[in-house]
Amino acid sequence: MTEKTLTIALIQETGYKTAEQSYQALESRIREAVKQGAKLILLQELHSHYYFPQQENTDHFDLGESIPGPTTQFFSLLAKELKIVIVTSIFEKRASGLYHNTAVVLEQNGEIAGCYRKMHIPDDPGFYEKFYFTPGDLGFRPIQTSVGKLGVLVCWDQWFPEAARLMALNGADLLLYPTAIGWSPEDDQAEKQRQLDAWTTVQRGHAIANGLPVVVCNRVGTEEALQFWGNSFVAGPQGEILAKAGESSPQSMLCEIQFSRTETVRRIWPFLRDRRIDAYEHLTQRYLG
Amino acid sequence: MTEKTLTIALIQETGYKTAEQSYQALESRIREAVKQGAKLILLQELHSHYYFPQQENTDHFDLGESIPGPTTQFFSLLAKELKIVIVTSIFEKRASGLYHNTAVVLEQNGEIAGCYRKMHIPDDPGFYEKFYFTPGDLGFRPIQTSVGKLGVLVCWDQWFPEAARLMALNGADLLLYPTAIGWSPEDDQAEKQRQLDAWTTVQRGHAIANGLPVVVCNRVGTEEALQFWGNSFVAGPQGEILAKAGESSPQSMLCEIQFSRTETVRRIWPFLRDRRIDAYEHLTQRYLG
Numbered sequence: 001m002t003e004k005t006l007t008i009a010l011i012q013e014t015g016y017k018t019a020e021q022s023y024q025a026l027e028s029r030i031r032e033a034v035k036q037g038a039k040l041i042l043l044q045e046l047h048s049h050y051y052f053p054q055q056e057n058t059d060h061f062d063l064g065e066s067i068p069g070p071t072t073q074f075f076s077l078l079a080k081e082l083k084i085v086i087v088t089s090i091f092e093k094r095a096s097g098l099y100h101n102t103a104v105v106l107e108q109n110g111e112i113a114g115c116y117r118k119m120h121i122p123d124d125p126g127f128y129e130k131f132y133f134t135p136g137d138l139g140f141r142p143i144q145t146s147v148g149k150l151g152v153l154v155c156w157d158q159w160f161p162e163a164a165r166l167m168a169l170n171g172a173d174l175l176l177y178p179t180a181i182g183w184s185p186e187d188d189q190a191e192k193q194r195q196l197d198a199w200t201t202v203q204r205g206h207a208i209a210n211g212l213p214v215v216v217c218n219r220v221g222t223e224e225a226l227q228f229w230g231n232s233f234v235a236g237p238q239g240e241i242l243a244k245a246g247e248s249s250p251q252s253m254l255c256e257i258q259f260s261r262t263e264t265v266r267r268i269w270p271f272l273r274d275r276r277i278d279a280y281e282h283l284t285q286r287y288l289g
Numbered sequence: 290m291t292e293k294t295l296t297i298a299l300i301q302e303t304g305y306k307t308a309e310q311s312y313q314a315l316e317s318r319i320r321e322a323v324k325q326g327a328k329l330i331l332l333q334e335l336h337s338h339y340y341f342p343q344q345e346n347t348d349h350f351d352l353g354e355s356i357p358g359p360t361t362q363f364f365s366l367l368a369k370e371l372k373i374v375i376v377t378s379i380f381e382k383r384a385s386g387l388y389h390n391t392a393v394v395l396e397q398n399g400e401i402a403g404c405y406r407k408m409h410i411p412d413d414p415g416f417y418e419k420f421y422f423t424p425g426d427l428g429f430r431p432i433q434t435s436v437g438k439l440g441v442l443v444c445w446d447q448w449f450p451e452a453a454r455l456m457a458l459n460g461a462d463l464l465l466y467p468t469a470i471g472w473s474p475e476d477d478q479a480e481k482q483r484q485l486d487a488w489t490t491v492q493r494g495h496a497i498a499n500g501l502p503v504v505v506c507n508r509v510g511t512e513e514a515l516q517f518w519g520n521s522f523v524a525g526p527q528g529e530i531l532a533k534a535g536e537s538s539p540q541s542m543l544c545e546i547q548f549s550r551t552e553t554v555r556r557i558w559p560f561l562r563d564r565r566i567d568a569y570e571h572l573t574q575r576y577l578g
Contacts (some may be wrong), residue, residue: 120563139568159560161450161498162569169571171578198497198527205494208487209450238487271448272576274409279428280451282458283572287561289460 004259006147008040009033010243012232013250014221015050022048023074029252034082036254040147041086042217044232045155045180046101049091051223056131064093072104072112080110085145087152089178091132092117101133103152103178105143114143118154119163126184126226129156140166148173148259151212155179158199158216162283164206168272173259174212177203180219182228196229204239211237211266213257220250237265293548295436297329298322299532301521302539303510304339311337312363318541323371325543329436330375331506333521334444334469335390338380340512345420353382361393361401369399374434376441378467380421381406390422392441392467394432403432407443408452415473415515418445429455437462437548440501444468447488447505451572453495457561462548463501466492469508471517485518493528500526500555502546509539526554 011029016022030041046052048071052060065071071090079086085108092102101118117136121129140163142149151172157163158177167175181199183192207214213236220230232245234255243255266272282288300318305311319330335341337360341349354360360379368375374397381391390407406425410418429452431438440461446452447466456464470488472481496503502525509519521534523544532544555561571577 119565119568122563124557124559135565156563159498159558160564161454161494162564162572165450166569166571166577169574169577171576194527194529197529201490201528202494202497205450205491205498208491209448209494238483239490240483240486268413269448270413274411274445275449275451275575276408276424277573277575279408280455280573282455283451284566284569285458286564286566287460288455288458 006039006257006259007037008042008215008234008255008257009036009038010042010215010217010232010234010245010253010255011044012217012220012230012245012253013044013047015219015223017050019048019070025250027078030078030082030086033252033254034084038254039084041084042176042215043086043088043178044217044219045089045178046091047089047178051180051219051226051228053129053132054126054224054226056128060132061093061099064091064099067092067102067104067115068112072106076106076110076112079106079108083108085113085147087150087176087178089154098134099132100136101129101154102136103154105145105150105152108146113145116141116143116152116154118157120156120160122156140170142167142170142172151175153177155181158203158206161206161209164210168210168212172212173262174257175206175210175214177214177216179216180228182219182226185225185227196231200231200233204235204241207235207237208239209271211262211269211271213237213262220248237262295328295546295548296326297331297504297523297544297546298327299331299504299506299521299523299534299542299544300333301506301509301519301534301542302333302336304508304512306339308337308359314539316367319367319371319375322541322543323373327543328373330373331465331504332375332377332467333506333508334378334467335380336378336467340469340508340515340517342418342421343415343513343515345417349421350382350388353380353388356381356391356393356404357401361395365395365399365401368395368397372397374402374436376439376465376467378443387423388421389425390418390443392443394434394439394441397435402434405430405432405441405443407446409445409449411445429459431456431459431461440464442466444470447492450495450498453499457499457501461501462551463546464495464499464503466503466505468505469517471508471515474514474516485520489520489522493524493530496524496526497528498560500551500558500560502526502551504544509537526551
């Protein structure tokens with residue numbers, strides 16, 4: 001059994017007014033994390049900007065960029081210089097009137113290893129994402145890199161067991177979620193706690209159901225009406241919490257993952273052995289009632 | 290919005306040497322729970338017997354019974370007398386050489402409302418279920434009763450998000466899991482804690498992902514090499530724990546469920562709205578690597 005390990009850094013940051021400010025803050029944290037041994041960097045969702053989907057405003061489409069584009073160029077130079085893999089999250093302009101919420105993985109040599117376009121798009125008060133992002137059309141395919149096969153998913157995807165399962169079936173070594181989730185001011189403390197617990201629990205559930213590590217990097221800090229709740233975390237393949245960030249401050253968090261745990265856990269809990277694929281066909285239906 | 294509520298009783302019991310002893314113990318707890326207002330009773334997995342799948346022994350097939358048979362007859366009389374719905378769990382003999390692990394739901398009038406044959410069958414040291422139980426052939430169909438549409442699943446099913454999702458898509462009002470899970474003596478305390486946490490977490494995850502209450506009734510007590518870990522619980526549609534039983538003793542636990550919570554939670558978290566059914570077809574594949 002391999003004893004391969006991987007040190008991951010989650011960069012939990014606030015939203016900055018400009019991309020340049022974001023780049024600066026993120027670069028400084030990435031350099032620090034690499035000094036401490038990080039080989040894979042996970043950034044939060046839409047890290048180059050404040051969380052613009054709080055309003056539906058056509059001017060915000062100005063923030064869209066191509067791939068490759070300014071953000072991939074910036075982080076690709078950093079990846080190459082530091083010999084690390086970086087998972088970025090970009091407001092992708094694919095064509096006029098066609099935008100996606102896209103994770104781009106940059107290799108140690110600075111090249112683009114692959115992209116994942118957010119498949120499940122939310123829309124609720126303060127998170128008007130359906131206005132901005134066309135649902136992804138690349139499917140649930142892990143991205144092969146020098147540090148492993150990365151099952152990159154984005155934020156709202158984290159509530160859908162189907163997404164995690166398909167990444168696992170496609171051979172992902174771990175699941176990674178750049179995220180921007182927070183509380184609305186009108187919710188009371190008990191509701192806020194339930195939401196945070198649910199968010200952590202459902203993703204730990206994906207780790208357990210698929211016998212894989214799950215890595216979640218969330219935005220933090222208050223932006224207008226929203227309080228992004230941080231709490232970035234890493235769970236092992238039994239859903240056990242390996243590392244957990246705070247709720248209110250930017251921070252880098254390092255965590256070492258042992259890939260051999262997946263083999264060990266899947267030997268005692270071989271769920272992939274026992275799936276009833278002969279009885280799952282209706283999962284492609286909207287509803288059956 | 291309806292304010293319909295339902296008081297459920299989970300009967301967390303030990304395994305008894307004979308069916309008669311089991312019936313007596315369960316009847317006494319059921320009568321007590323009904324006095325306290327229970328309208329729906331959930332029993333643990335294979336509640337009429339000790340946990341016989343600890344060994345592969347052809348003599349144990351003597352414990353199999355038909356449906357209807359002694360156990361359904363006993364609990365059907367009780368359901369009728371007390372005007373309650375009971376979810377039972379039976380070692381079903383369907384034909385010589387063809388046995389299932391089957392949940393049978395009994396209506397308030399004593400009739401059989403429906404059956405669910407355990408779809409996912411485990412097999413690991415101490416749980417030799419593949420030797421005894423043919424995988425179910427009834428699919429993931431909730432059972433309509435006078436107290437709601439019951440998404441009854443059994444034990445090992447609890448690790449599979451597909452099962453929970455299909456029950457939800459088929460209109461289940463809640464998910465119910467009769468269960469018999471426990472620790473092996475060779476695992477250390479940290480591993481035992483991880484297993485218990487994982488078991489609770491993955492099922493709370495089903496509640497969250499589907500916006501439904503989840504009710505889990507587990508066996509308790511030591512039988513030969515296995516220590517069944519109890520910890521029966523009820524989670525609401527945000528995965529919030531509504532009630533939780535102890536780890537080492539038989540007990541009845543009552544919990545009131547408000548069905549309107551499903552509507553409320555699904556309005557803020559409308560996952561069913563956003564499922565990418567156009568991209569899920571490979572969920573019917575064994576593996577894609």
